Amino acid sequence: MSRIRKDTHKYPILLFLLFSVSCSAGTSSSFNSGKFEFETISSAEEARLEIQSAPTAFSLDPEQNESAWERAYFYLNQYAGEGKVVHESASDRDILTKSTAHGFRYQISRQYQGGGVNFQVLCTPIQGRGNPTDALLNAKNLARFIRTGELEMSIVK
Numbered sequence: 001m002s003r004i005r006k007d008t009h010k011y012p013i014l015l016f017l018l019f020s021v022s023c024s025a026g027t028s029s030s031f032n033s034g035k036f037e038f039e040t041i042s043s044a045e046e047a048r049l050e051i052q053s054a055p056t057a058f059s060l061d062p063e064q065n066e067s068a069w070e071r072a073y074f075y076l077n078q079y080a081g082e083g084k085v086v087h088e089s090a091s092d093r094d095i096l097t098k099s100t101a102h103g104f105r106y107q108i109s110r111q112y113q114g115g116g117v118n119f120q121v122l123c124t125p126i127q128g129r130g131n132p133t134d135a136l137l138n139a140k141n142l143a144r145f146i147r148t149g150e151l152e153m154s155i156v157k
Contacts, residue, residue, distance in 0.1 A: 048154075051144060056139045058147050068146045075151070081100035107120075108120070121139045121143040141156065
């Protein structure tokens with residue numbers, strides 16, 4: 001014969017009460033008013049917000065350097081539009097520049113320092129043809145691509 005404890009029925013009731021109180025406390029004003037507010041953003045806008053927080057100057061480990069520099073060349077040749085990529089080299093620094101028909105001038109520099117490599121990405125409008133906001137977004141998108149390999153195509157200008 002099995003025995004049933006008399007106090008076991010209290011726990012489900014207690015849990016239900018705690019759950020009810022926590023649910024009603026968190027939604028009481030919006031639930032009772034019948035109004036819910038949701039903010040929805042498109043995936044392109046979400047990507048734009050993420051890109052806007054990306055740094056344009058960063059450091060990488062030496063083992064990441066070559067693949068990052070290859071991505072810089074790739075972007076300038078593939079996505080930055082028509083124009084010639086110019087490579088300047090010094091003992092401790094390399095600079096890639098490209099002026100495009102879209103009205104932007106790109107400059108990517110890498111400098112060997114200590115145990116790492118410092119990168120800086122600039123994109124500036126040329127003679128009022130390019131938009132400064134787009135130029136900054138281009139620089140941040142390119143910097144993120146160089147650093148991580150992730151490129152947001154929906155905002156490439």
